[in-house]
Amino acid sequence: MARLEVLKTYKIYIGGAFPRTESGRYYTPKNTKGEALGNVCLSSRKDVRNAVVAARKAFGGWSERAAFNRGQILYRIGEMLEGRKAQFVEELQLQGATTAKAEKEVNAAIDRLVYYAGWCDKVSQVSGSVNPVASSHFNFSVNEPTGVVGILADQSTSLIGLVSQIAPVIAGGSTCVCIASEDLPLCAITFAEVLNSSDVPGGVVNILTGSPDEMMKPMATHMDVNAIVYAGKDATMLNSIQEFAVENLKRVRNYPQDWMDSGAQGLHYITDLMELKTTWHPIENIGGATSSY
Amino acid sequence: MAKKNEKINWEYAPAPESTGHINLKEQYDLFIDGKWVKPNSGKYFESTNPANKKKLASVAHANEKDVDKAVKAARKAYDNVWSKMAPSERAKYIYRIARLMQERAREFAVIESLDAGKVIRESRDVDVPLACNHFFYYAGWADKLEYAFPNREVSSLGVAGQIIPWNFPLLMAAWKIAPALATGNTVVLKPAETTSLTALKLAEIIEESGLPAGVVNIVTGYGDTGAAIVNHKDVDKIAFTGSTAVGKIIQKAIAGTHKKATLELGGKSANIILEDAPLDQAVEGIVNGIFFNQGHVCCAGSRLFVQESVADQVIEKLKHRMNSLIVGDPMDKNTDVGAINSKEQLDVINSYLKIGQAEGAIMYQADCSVPSSGYYCRPTLFTGVAQSSRIVQEEIFGPVLTIQTFRTVDEVIQKANNTPYGLAAGVWTDKGSRIFNLTTKLRAGVVWANTYNKFDPTSPFGGYKESGFGREGGLHGLEAYVKFN
Numbered sequence: 001m002a003r004l005e006v007l008k009t010y011k012i013y014i015g016g017a018f019p020r021t022e023s024g025r026y027y028t029p030k031n032t033k034g035e036a037l038g039n040v041c042l043s044s045r046k047d048v049r050n051a052v053v054a055a056r057k058a059f060g061g062w063s064e065r066a067a068f069n070r071g072q073i074l075y076r077i078g079e080m081l082e083g084r085k086a087q088f089v090e091e092l093q094l095q096g097a098t099t100a101k102a103e104k105e106v107n108a109a110i111d112r113l114v115y116y117a118g119w120c121d122k123v124s125q126v127s128g129s130v131n132p133v134a135s136s137h138f139n140f141s142v143n144e145p146t147g148v149v150g151i152l153a154d155q156s157t158s159l160i161g162l163v164s165q166i167a168p169v170i171a172g173g174s175t176c177v178c179i180a181s182e183d184l185p186l187c188a189i190t191f192a193e194v195l196n197s198s199d200v201p202g203g204v205v206n207i208l209t210g211s212p213d214e215m216m217k218p219m220a221t222h223m224d225v226n227a228i229v230y231a232g233k234d235a236t237m238l239n240s241i242q243e244f245a246v247e248n249l250k251r252v253r254n255y256p257q258d259w260m261d262s263g264a265q266g267l268h269y270i271t272d273l274m275e276l277k278t279t280w281h282p283i284e285n286i287g288g289a290t291s292s293y
Numbered sequence: 294m295a296k297k298n299e300k301i302n303w304e305y306a307p308a309p310e311s312t313g314h315i316n317l318k319e320q321y322d323l324f325i326d327g328k329w330v331k332p333n334s335g336k337y338f339e340s341t342n343p344a345n346k347k348k349l350a351s352v353a354h355a356n357e358k359d360v361d362k363a364v365k366a367a368r369k370a371y372d373n374v375w376s377k378m379a380p381s382e383r384a385k386y387i388y389r390i391a392r393l394m395q396e397r398a399r400e401f402a403v404i405e406s407l408d409a410g411k412v413i414r415e416s417r418d419v420d421v422p423l424a425c426n427h428f429f430y431y432a433g434w435a436d437k438l439e440y441a442f443p444n445r446e447v448s449s450l451g452v453a454g455q456i457i458p459w460n461f462p463l464l465m466a467a468w469k470i471a472p473a474l475a476t477g478n479t480v481v482l483k484p485a486e487t488t489s490l491t492a493l494k495l496a497e498i499i500e501e502s503g504l505p506a507g508v509v510n511i512v513t514g515y516g517d518t519g520a521a522i523v524n525h526k527d528v529d530k531i532a533f534t535g536s537t538a539v540g541k542i543i544q545k546a547i548a549g550t551h552k553k554a555t556l557e558l559g560g561k562s563a564n565i566i567l568e569d570a571p572l573d574q575a576v577e578g579i580v581n582g583i584f585f586n587q588g589h590v591c592c593a594g595s596r597l598f599v600q601e602s603v604a605d606q607v608i609e610k611l612k613h614r615m616n617s618l619i620v621g622d623p624m625d626k627n628t629d630v631g632a633i634n635s636k637e638q639l640d641v642i643n644s645y646l647k648i649g650q651a652e653g654a655i656m657y658q659a660d661c662s663v664p665s666s667g668y669y670c671r672p673t674l675f676t677g678v679a680q681s682s683r684i685v686q687e688e689i690f691g692p693v694l695t696i697q698t699f700r701t702v703d704e705v706i707q708k709a710n711n712t713p714y715g716l717a718a719g720v721w722t723d724k725g726s727r728i729f730n731l732t733t734k735l736r737a738g739v740v741w742a743n744t745y746n747k748f749d750p751t752s753p754f755g756g757y758k759e760s761g762f763g764r765e766g767g768l769h770g771l772e773a774y775v776k777f778n
Contacts, residue, residue, distance in 0.1 A: 068426065068751075071433065075388065111381055118384065118433020121751050125768045126440045138729045267440060283733060284726035 010185070012041045012209055013192035015054030016202015022046050027210070029183050032096045040185050043210035045218035048177065051206035052222050055148040055175040058203030063145045063173040071120035074171055077198040078113035081106070084194060088159060091186040095158055108260055109163040115265055116167035123172060127271050131278070138281045143274040145173030146251060147226035150219040152212050152241075154231040154259055158184035162191060164259045165229055166205055168269035174227075177206045177219065185209040213237075220244035227251040227273055231259075305619065308626040310413045315400050317490065320351040323359055323513065324496035326366035327506025333358040338515075340489055343410035344623050344632040344667040352489045355512040360481065360521035363510040367452040367479040368527055370507030375479050376449055380436040387432035387474055389502040394425040397498065401491055405463055406623045408490040410632030410668070411586055413624050423748055424467035427766075430750035431471035434771060438476065441768050447775040449477030450553060451529035454522035457492075458535045459485035459634050460589040460690075466492045468765045469532050470509060476774040478530070480509045481522055485535075487635045489513040520546075528552060532773065534591070537688070537714075537759050555763025555773040557591065557755055559688040560716030562737065563709035564594030564745065567702075568602045570721035574743070576610045579694070582719055582745040584618065584630050584672050588692035589638070591760075592717035594745055596685060597674075597696045598705050604698045608676065615659040615672045622664065630692060633668040642670050642691035649675050649684040654695070680708060688714070702730070710736045715757030719745045738764070 011018040023044035029037045041047075062070075081088070085106050092102035128142040149169045154161025158181055169176045180188030192207045208215065216237065220228055221244045228241055233256040245252050253272050257264040320337060322329040332353040339348050355363070375383070394401065401424075402416040411420070438447055453473045457465035462484055473480050484492035496511045512518060516539075523531055523546050530553045533543050537558040547554055564582045566575045582594025599607045623631030633639040650656055654675040663669035674694040678685050685695045699705040709718060717739040720731045728742040738756045741747060748754065753767040763773045 068430075071429070075429075114385060114388065115381065115436060118435075118437065120433075121430060122433060122437065122440075122768070125751065267437075281729060282726040283729035284724070285730060 008038070010038050010040045010189045010209065012043055012047060013189065013196070013205070013207040014047065014051045015057070015206065016196060018192070018196075021210070022050070029185060031094060035094075037094060037186055040209045043208040043215060045215065047208055048215050048218040049222065051177040051208060052148060052219075052224050054203035054206050055177050056224050058201055059145075059147060059175045061201060062170070062175055062204045065173070067121040067123070067173075070171060070173065071117045073199050074113055074117035074120060074167065077194060077200065078110050078117060080194045080198045081110050081113065081191075084190070085110075087190060088187055091190060092158060095184045095186055105157065105160050105260065108262075109160050112160070112164055112265055113167055116171040116270070119168075119267065119270055120171050123267065123270055123274070126267060133280075136283045136285045138283055139278065141276050141278040143172070143271055144277050146273050146275050147174060148224060149174045149176040149273050150222070150225045150228045151176050151178040152216060152219075152228070152230045152232065153178055153180050153188070154257075155181045155183065155212065157181065157259060159187035159191065160259045161231055162188055164257075164264060165231060165255070169229070169273050170200070170204055172270040172274045174273050175204045177225070178208065179212050179215050179219070180207055180209045182209075182211055216241060217244060220250070221247060223248050225250060227253065229253045229255065229273070231255050231257065305627040307622075309622065310403060310406070310624050310626060312403055312407065312624065315403050317350055317404065321353060321489070321493045321513065323353045323355055323363070324493065324500075324509075324511040325359070325363045325507075326370075326510065327500065330362075332356065333362075338486065340408055340487065342407050343487075343634055344664070346667060349408055350490060352493070352513045355483075355514040355518045355521075357521040360512055360518060360525060363481045363512050364452055364454075364522075364525050364527050366507035367481050367510055370505055371451055371479040374505040375508050376477055380438070380477070383474065383477065384432045384435035386502060386504050387428055387435060387471060390498060390504070391425050391428035391432060393498045393502055394421070394428065394495070398422065398425065401463060401494060403624075404494060405491050406631070409459060409462055409488045410623050410634050412628045412631040414626055414628070415586060419748075420461055420464045423750070424464045427464070427467040427750045428471045431475040434472075435475040435477075438771065438775070441771050442775070442777070446778040447476075448778055450774060450776055451478060452527060453478045453480050453530040453532060453774065454525065454528040455480060455482040455532045456519045456522060456535065457482065457484055459488040460586060460591070462488035463491035463495065465534055466495055468534075472765070472770050473532070473774050474508065476771055478774050479507065481512060481528070482509065483512050483514060483519050483522055486513070486515045523547065530554065530774065533557070537761075540761060553773070553776070555755070555765065556761035557763070557765060558716075558759065558761035559690075559714060560591045560593070560756065560760050561596055561686065561688050561712050561714045562592050562594050562717040562719070563596045563598055563735070564719035565598045565705055565709060565721065565731065566600060566603065566607055567720070567722040567727065568600040569723045570743075571723065572603060572607060572610060575721040576607065576614050578719060578721060578743070578745045579611055580614055580618070583694040584692050585746050587630055587633055587670070589634055589690055590746065592739060592746065593690075594717070594719050595689065595694060596709070596712075597694055598699050598709060599696060600705075601698045601700050608696060611674070612657060615674070616661065618659055618661065618672055620659070620661050620663050620669060620671060630672060633670050633691065636668055638690065639668040639670060642689060642693060645684055645687070645689045645691070645693060646673065649678070649682070649693075652678070652682050652684065654678045654682060654684065680711060686712065702727070706731065706734045710734075713759040716760035717741065
């Protein structure tokens, strides 16, 4: 008798664990052929709040990691993704991509992780500065992570958009709550499994599936979210995010990019989700001494 | 409970690192064009363990023809493959090298300690991790060069000839190779004759990483091999770390050629202790500054300046601390100070001990035993020295410290800067504003405040004045390997 295949239950990813949604709800996205992709969690606003709590809890530890260490971990995510390439290609195909396109997308996602891995310990070298103030002070500015970032992932791709939005946020030391593509959610959850086995501490990245329309408001109004990244082109959606963001002055970033474009990466995606801190320190000035040798 | 009269043995039990798992060949050929080739000279020399004078392996002695072969391989790899490769792909090769090194870190540490005489604790915790991290750091730069040089278009130079010293063999190889590859150059590297082995092990890793043949070539040999690299017409860049005397020979040899150069040379760095410094911590810093790696450190804090009011106290504490240093087997995890790298270097150090005494300085050596075989020097300090003493002016490159005192900050700045060198300096004080005053006025490429001998891939390193020019490490380390179009 033929062996019966074991099917995967798609869960969400909060605080390094894989629960089903607290709401118990599900939806069944279909591919272009009309085939059901699975019973995917229809996450609720309570799930959003739980994820924000997890992200905040993880923020202190993650932001205090040495930049070098974050770089090693991002590179590790790339390594693990490379190792599970076949699974992602299969899921992308199931969601409607050709083999060639699917492979291209996974390769691009791996390379993007490696690209941002390299940035971690270089951000402040390029973006920071020593400021020649006129008084006798040593004055310097460095970038620091902004906190908890809400990500509304690109809805038109399953993997590359999500990865391209997450990588710069965690490279800079922030933590995030991501709402995956509603129609193409499979790779998001499998990517969570990759993160979970890549030395990324639980809570640094949290991934929810379901309806962005429903979850956008609890996320954009949440007082413990510091910034929102929105990858879509929907002006109405963007406008509501911007309005909801006002209450605690969230930074709102809109990237309506084609994430497969090799140019859809760069330092500003990191520094957009960072603050700048300037420190002043006196320099004792006891004249006379020559340094003219 | 121990009885009152019972003698307690406070000595550490031996804790030797095992050498069983390392993989060393009896004989090493040259690594040229991705293959191991016999030297044209037919000659091999021995690499020995300075801790017991035992032979570790035979190493090929490359002559001019071998160097020519290596440069040609590097040129071919540059023209056909490496300069054409997408920077992001170049990055991935360098990441691979970093990862493979991390995987074999323990083997590297053991071989480094056997070959160089440095203590296993340092090879394991400093040299090898820093070397891996250097590759990791520069890998990330390969596809980000436009950020390092805003508004300027840069391209690689071509073939880089790199000559490295024996004090940090693997680390120096990493400092040289990683930025050269990241910026798109190919490499011919020559390790020092007493410490070729970890560079050759690195060649094995490079082979394993699948790096295209000829991108990195390792040629072993003596000064004549280095000279052949420096004088080769098809080399575009010379990167040298070593003595100021040889640095000057190189600068002269390449004058009038198109060759770009970075020289990381000698030093006689000042370590300054102010009266408000936390003295116990400062004493640790003095010890680390001069006895780390047996004092074979170009940026060693070899000139100590102590403020007069605390001088007696600091010297007393320092002597006490020196007496507790464990000098001996580099492979023992408890050892603080290992073996002097070679007989030649031990002779140099001993000659300076004589010079110092002849000049009238007072010598103090740590009260410790040293192994009878192998090359060792007890930690040494000189008091009663003058600014003009040879042991104060000249680089000794061994565990020898000179101590001078001062009264005012002005005075110590004058004294500290009064040297042809300008590699590094240390400042110990509780007062932040004073630190920045001193870091501003000291003419040195690196200044450590309340710490000493700290290194990081992100942090540029290099000297002022006769300590050389150019920087290695950090964003600024990239510039040495690019040209502006």
